Amino acid sequence: MxxxxxxxxxxxxxxxxxxxxxxxxxxxxxxxxxxxxxxxxxxxxxxxxxxxxxxxxxxxxxxxxxxxxxxxxxxxxxxxxxxxxxxxxxxxxxxxxxxxxxxxxxxxxxxxxxxxxxxxxxxxxxxxxxxxFLRRDEAIREEITEDLLRRTLGLDARDVTAEVRGGQVTLAGAVKYRSLIPLVEQLCRRVDGVVSVSGNLIYRTDDVRPAADGG
CATH class of the missing domain: 3.10.580.10 (CBS-domain)
Incomplete structure (x- = not known):
C-alpha cells in the first residue's frame, strides 16, 4: 500500500x-x-x-x-x-x-x-x-521452498521441489499424505507474485479415501 x-x-x-x-x-x-x-x-x-x-x-x-x-x-x-x-x-x-x-x-x-x-x-x-507480479522468479521460488515447504510444512528438500518461470510454479516430488497435496498447492497460490501452480505431486499414504471395511 x-x-x-x-x-x-x-x-x-x-x-x-x-x-x-x-x-x-x-x-x-x-x-x-x-x-x-x-x-x-x-x-x-x-x-x-x-x-x-x-x-x-x-x-x-x-x-x-x-x-x-x-x-x-x-x-x-x-x-x-x-x-x-x-x-x-x-x-x-x-x-x-x-x-x-x-x-x-x-x-x-x-x-x-x-x-x-x-x-x-x-x-x-x-x-x-x-x-x-513483477516479483523475480528466484524470490518466489525461495519463499516457496524455504518458508512454505520447509519451515511451514516441514517437508524435506529431497521430497518436494518447486520451479518458477514467469510466476508459474511447477511442483514435483512426493508427500506423505494425499490430503497434503491440495494444501501445498493452495498455499503456493497465496505467495505474492504467483500466477499459477501446477505439477504432479504423488503421495505415499491415502488418508482421503476411507479404508476398506475388513469385517
Missing amino acids: TRDVVRARRDTPFKELVRLLEENGVTAVPVVDELERPIGVVSEADLLRKSADQADPSGRIPVAHLEAWERAKSEGSRAEEIMSAPAVCARPEWTVVEAARLMETQHVKRLPVVDEAERLLGIVSRGDLLRI
Missing part, C-alpha cells in the same frame, strides 16, 4: 478537491473525519458529474440523465456531498487475493487501508496489486 496518503476533509471545497488530484497525480482521495477514519472517497468520476450535469451551449449534446442521488452529488460543493460513501476499506494484514476480491465484488479501483480503530494507514490501488 501507499502510506503517504493524500486525503480530504468533510468540508474540503470542490475546487480544492480538483487541485488535490491534479497536484498529486492521483485519481481519487479518501475523505476522513476528525479521527482520521475514512468516511468516503472522492474520485475523478465523482467530480466529473458536475460537468455532466451542465447543458451544452451549442445544444448538440443533450444533458445526461442522472438519477436523484447522482444529481444530488453533481450539485454538491464539498467533499461530504460529492464523495462515494461509505468507504470500502481493507486491513494491512490482508493478502493481495483478499484485497483484489473485495475490489472486484464492490466494483472499486482502490481501498483505504485502516487499523483496528478504523484510522487511515494507507491506500492500495489496482496498480499496487498488479505490481507484485
